[in-house]
Amino acid sequence: VNVKETGQILLVDYSDIENLKTTTVGSAKFLHDGGWDASKRYFLVAANASNKIAAVDTKTGKLAALVDTAKIPHPGRGANFTHPKFGPVWTTGHLGADVLTLISTPSEKKSDAKFKEYNWKVVQEVKHVPGNLFVKTHPKS
Numbered sequence: 001v002n003v004k005e006t007g008q009i010l011l012v013d014y015s016d017i018e019n020l021k022t023t024t025v026g027s028a029k030f031l032h033d034g035g036w037d038a039s040k041r042y043f044l045v046a047a048n049a050s051n052k053i054a055a056v057d058t059k060t061g062k063l064a065a066l067v068d069t070a071k072i073p074h075p076g077r078g079a080n081f082t083h084p085k086f087g088p089v090w091t092t093g094h095l096g097a098d099v100l101t102l103i104s105t106p107s108e109k110k111s112d113a114k115f116k117e118y119n120w121k122v123v124q125e126v127k128h129v130p131g132n133l134f135v136k137t138h139p140k141s
Contacts, residue, residue, distance in 0.1 A: 027054035035077030076134030087115030
């Protein structure tokens with residue numbers, strides 16, 4: 001649950017619906033929307049007026065990273081794919097801009113260990129035609 005203007009993210013444990021548990025995670029102000037990384041461990045959410053992406057580790061209940069991005073990230077769910085040079089990445093577009101930002105995400109796969117140095121860094125910005133709203137990938141891409 002994003003408490004948007006405060007920069008607080010509430011993780012809600014629904015395992016006992018009668019006794020919900022919440023964990024408050026501080027991030028950055030002006031939270032908007034986001035989605036899961038490929039592992040489904042990390043939830044990445046745009047703090048779009050702060051020009052940041054907050055990554056929450058849902059296993060530990062803590063902020064994993066706060067990544068600076070280009071102006072006004074707007075991912076929808078974001079898009080996950082494996083980059084040939086940087087490994088697993090999560091991607092966001094930006095409102096009114098001609099750029100996609102690729103952020104390296106952690107992986108527990110042994111084959112991805114060589115990409116660890118890039119984790120939680122903007123590894124590439126891709127120029128495109130301005131005016132995007134959301135980035136998507138094809139399931140077989």
